[in-house]
Amino acid sequence: MDHGGPSHHRSAAGSDESQSANETVIQAGGGSFAVHIMDLWAYRELLRILVWRELKVRYRQTLLGAGWILLQPLLTLVVMSAVFGAMLRVPSHGVPYPIFVLSALLPWGYFASSINRACSSLLSNAHIIRKIFFPRILIPISAVLAGLVDLLVGMVLLAGVLLVYGTVPSLRLLFIVPLTLVLALVALAFSLWASAANVRYRDLSFVVPFVTQIWMYLTPVIYPLDLVPGRYRFLLEINPMTPVVSAFRWAVTGDASPSLPPMIAISLGLSGVLLFGGLIFFRRIDRDMAEVI
Amino acid sequence: MSDAIVIEEVSKRYRLGASAPADTLREAITRFVRARLPGRRPAPEMPSAVARDRREIWALRDVSFSVARGEVVGLIGRNGAGKSTMLKILAHIIEPTSGRARIRGRCASLLEIGTGFHPDLTGRENVYLSGAILGMRRREIDRKFDEIVAFSEIERFLDTPVKHYSSGMYVRLAFAVAAHLETEILLVDEVLAVGDAAFQRKCLGAMSPGANKGRTVLFVSHNMDAIRSRCGQVHCFDRGQLVFSGPAAEGVDYYLKTSDLPAPVTAISLADNPAAQCEGLRLLDITLRNPAHPAVGPCTGDPLSIWLRYRSTRAFASPGFSFAISDMRGIELIRLTTLPISGFPIEGLHPAGAVELFLDELPLVAGPYALSFAFVRVNVAVVFALPNVLQFEVAPSDVYKSGFKPDQSRGRIVVRHHWSHAPEADPI
Ligand SMILES: Nc1ncnc2c1ncn2[C@@H]1O[C@H](COP(=O)(O)OP(=O)(O)OP(=O)(O)O)[C@@H](O)[C@H]1O
Numbered sequence: 001m002d003h004g005g006p007s008h009h010r011s012a013a014g015s016d017e018s019q020s021a022n023e024t025v026i027q028a029g030g031g032s033f034a035v036h037i038m039d040l041w042a043y044r045e046l047l048r049i050l051v052w053r054e055l056k057v058r059y060r061q062t063l064l065g066a067g068w069i070l071l072q073p074l075l076t077l078v079v080m081s082a083v084f085g086a087m088l089r090v091p092s093h094g095v096p097y098p099i100f101v102l103s104a105l106l107p108w109g110y111f112a113s114s115i116n117r118a119c120s121s122l123l124s125n126a127h128i129i130r131k132i133f134f135p136r137i138l139i140p141i142s143a144v145l146a147g148l149v150d151l152l153v154g155m156v157l158l159a160g161v162l163l164v165y166g167t168v169p170s171l172r173l174l175f176i177v178p179l180t181l182v183l184a185l186v187a188l189a190f191s192l193w194a195s196a197a198n199v200r201y202r203d204l205s206f207v208v209p210f211v212t213q214i215w216m217y218l219t220p221v222i223y224p225l226d227l228v229p230g231r232y233r234f235l236l237e238i239n240p241m242t243p244v245v246s247a248f249r250w251a252v253t254g255d256a257s258p259s260l261p262p263m264i265a266i267s268l269g270l271s272g273v274l275l276f277g278g279l280i281f282f283r284r285i286d287r288d289m290a291e292v293i
Numbered sequence: 294m295s296d297a298i299v300i301e302e303v304s305k306r307y308r309l310g311a312s313a314p315a316d317t318l319r320e321a322i323t324r325f326v327r328a329r330l331p332g333r334r335p336a337p338e339m340p341s342a343v344a345r346d347r348r349e350i351w352a353l354r355d356v357s358f359s360v361a362r363g364e365v366v367g368l369i370g371r372n373g374a375g376k377s378t379m380l381k382i383l384a385h386i387i388e389p390t391s392g393r394a395r396i397r398g399r400c401a402s403l404l405e406i407g408t409g410f411h412p413d414l415t416g417r418e419n420v421y422l423s424g425a426i427l428g429m430r431r432r433e434i435d436r437k438f439d440e441i442v443a444f445s446e447i448e449r450f451l452d453t454p455v456k457h458y459s460s461g462m463y464v465r466l467a468f469a470v471a472a473h474l475e476t477e478i479l480l481v482d483e484v485l486a487v488g489d490a491a492f493q494r495k496c497l498g499a500m501s502p503g504a505n506k507g508r509t510v511l512f513v514s515h516n517m518d519a520i521r522s523r524c525g526q527v528h529c530f531d532r533g534q535l536v537f538s539g540p541a542a543e544g545v546d547y548y549l550k551t552s553d554l555p556a557p558v559t560a561i562s563l564a565d566n567p568a569a570q571c572e573g574l575r576l577l578d579i580t581l582r583n584p585a586h587p588a589v590g591p592c593t594g595d596p597l598s599i600w601l602r603y604r605s606t607r608a609f610a611s612p613g614f615s616f617a618i619s620d621m622r623g624i625e626l627i628r629l630t631t632l633p634i635s636g637f638p639i640e641g642l643h644p645a646g647a648v649e650l651f652l653d654e655l656p657l658v659a660g661p662y663a664l665s666f667a668f669v670r671v672n673v674a675v676v677f678a679l680p681n682v683l684q685f686e687v688a689p690s691d692v693y694k695s696g697f698k699p700d701q702s703r704g705r706i707v708v709r710h711h712w713s714h715a716p717e718a719d720p721i
């Protein structure tokens with residue numbers, strides 16, 4: 001590790017003496033919160049390599065390699081369209097059901113797999129954490145970033161489905177770019193909590209897949225929001241993922257509920273709070289992570 | 294100022310309770326619910342958990358010293374003295390409980406060989422991965438790539454996943470990356486001892502191009518010969534405290550004189566040793582037994598059984614148990630393993646099991662020795678190591694039937710042998 005770069009402990013020394021540019025001070029509670037985050041920039045190269053490792057290892061292992069990224073959402077799409085679209089006839093506001101479901105399934109799938117991967121990410125890198133210094137927050141961040149590649153491939157699939165149905169995409173589709181940023185931030189917020197908490201409670205990684213599974217049914221992914229009876233709808237509206245998947249769906253299909261803009265604002269606010277809290281919580285766990293992991 | 298590292302009254306306390314991996318969500322929820330059930334007395338916690346939470350260890354206590362720029366400094370001390378803890382604090386891996394340290398210059402640490410290697414990636418990819426994790430810039434790795442590969446001597450296998458490497462190739466590549474770290478300060482824990490001479494030269498060698506000062510190295514070793522020949526200064530630790538600082542030769546003498554304090558034992562419990570559990574494997578104890586004369590303990594020429602009990606939640610493919618015996622100067626005399634290359638491969642671990650290493654005849658002269666243990670996985674590197682985990686005494690025996698029982702004044706090894714003597718038939 002290179003402590004020569006922007007040292008996050010320098011400011012913590014309460015600099016009353018002049019220090020040479022290259023000096024690092026190590027002491028208890030070292031590093032203020034803000035400096036800790038700033039430090040990440042110095043480690044962007046390591047982050048790049050961690051993301052690359054994640055992708056490389058994941059797709060080298062599977063039989064179909066990178067083809068698997070495409071096949072997995074495709075099969076899910078086929079099954080969901082058959083069960084919920086064709087058999088159960090879930091209403092989709094006149095949009096072909098495959099387009100309706102895929103436009104929400106992509107952000108949801110990204111969200112769920114990010115949390116699940118991030119949750120066990122610190123423990124599976126325990127051997128490195130014990131032996132070398134680097135900002136450990138890079139590990140859940142790299143899990144969240146690596147998932148974006150799957151999302152991108154999913155978009156290609158979506159484009160294919162749009163083409164099959166002869167839908168002409170409008171400029172609205174461009175909203176997917178900022179929406180993906182929002183999605184990634186929400187995923188990061190939850191991932192920080194899950195990954196740090198898993199260091200303390202080792203059985204969390206068994207619970208999270210189950211929770212995300214249930215959560216999907218509490219999010220309008222396979223059905224439209226207005227299918228939910230009014231008095232239960234608040235359950236979906238306090239769910240920060242509801243506006244995110246709804247907005248994705250709107251960007252693709254133009255189908256939106258009038259309450260979308262305020263919901264997005266609420267979701268953004270909630271995610272901001274969660275993200276900030278997640279950073280603080282992560283920092284707290286991070287302090288003695290190498291000792292307890 | 295010419296000090297590269299200044300350490301001021303650094304202390305480190307480990308809380309053993311906090312690190313109990315048994316902490317689960319289920320336990321936490323149970324405790325939470327119990328505490329709030331009406332009519333119930335608050336949380337009747339398990340006694341073991343209570344005891345666990347109160348235990349703490351001062352791994353370092355008010356340690357101060359400084360290291361001049363360009364100096365090679367050794368840290369010595371018995372097991373658990375706090376040497377690795379000191380390095381980990383300097384490497385930012387753990388935080389000190391109090392005190393502070395200042396480091397001037399770019400610093401890299403080498404606490405283990407092969408940190409960051411991923412078995413599924415190729416040799417080439419692992420050079421970049423491990424290099425980045427050790428703190429090398431991408432351009433730096435690009436520039437040194439050919440040199441690293443040449444040093445590792447594994448060109449032909451560069452595009453093979455390292456899980457297919459032999460243990461030797463794996464270690465060579467890992468060493469090659471580590472040897473090309475180019476920082477002003479290097480912190481090294483034990484790994485120098487297992488590297489070959491070329492590796493040691495690279496790591497310790499003078500590096501700064503302009504100035505004629507060499508790099509500053511702080512290294513931990515149990516090998517007193519290496520310490521004596523490599524270091525200028527040594528700092529000797531004992532139970533978390535710095536007990537000697539000074540020239541290497543004096544420090545080694547001090548250490549050897551004071552380090553035979555612990556009574557030699559023939560068994561050690563590892564159940565409470567956090568260093569003896571990792572990745573689902575937990576060691577319980579190690580016992581030395583002399584089946585021929587159980588009352589005597591290890592004895593020259595007698596059989597010796599080294600018995601290790603463990604619990605494991607994982608099977609581990611080709612697990613490698615490794616025992617080594619060294620003398621008090623840290624020179625390794627015997628190392629035996631269950632790795633496939635040893636001819637005694639083990640299939641996998643049991644949930645509860647024991648391994649026994651049986652020596653038909655202990656070939657060591659009477660005197661004190663140290664037993665080291667390591668658990669290794671093929672091509673994955675050392676999972677954990679317990680250097681000098683147990684010090685034992687070999688009892689004297691008149692193996693040569695000479696009336697004299699060989700001890701450490703005459704070598705270390707006994708060999709079945711005979712002499713012959715005859716007049717030469719045809720002297721020239
Ligand atoms: N993560 C941890 N949690 C709790 N205790 C720890 C932890 N790491 C080390 N210790 C304890 O701190 C003490 C110092 O350990 P350290 O690893 O620094 O010793 P060392 O001098 O490097 O020993 P060795 O020669 O065996 O490597 C020991 O008693 C050890 O059991």
Ligand SMILES: [Mg+2]
Pocket residue numbers: 376377378482
């Ligand atoms: Mg150590």
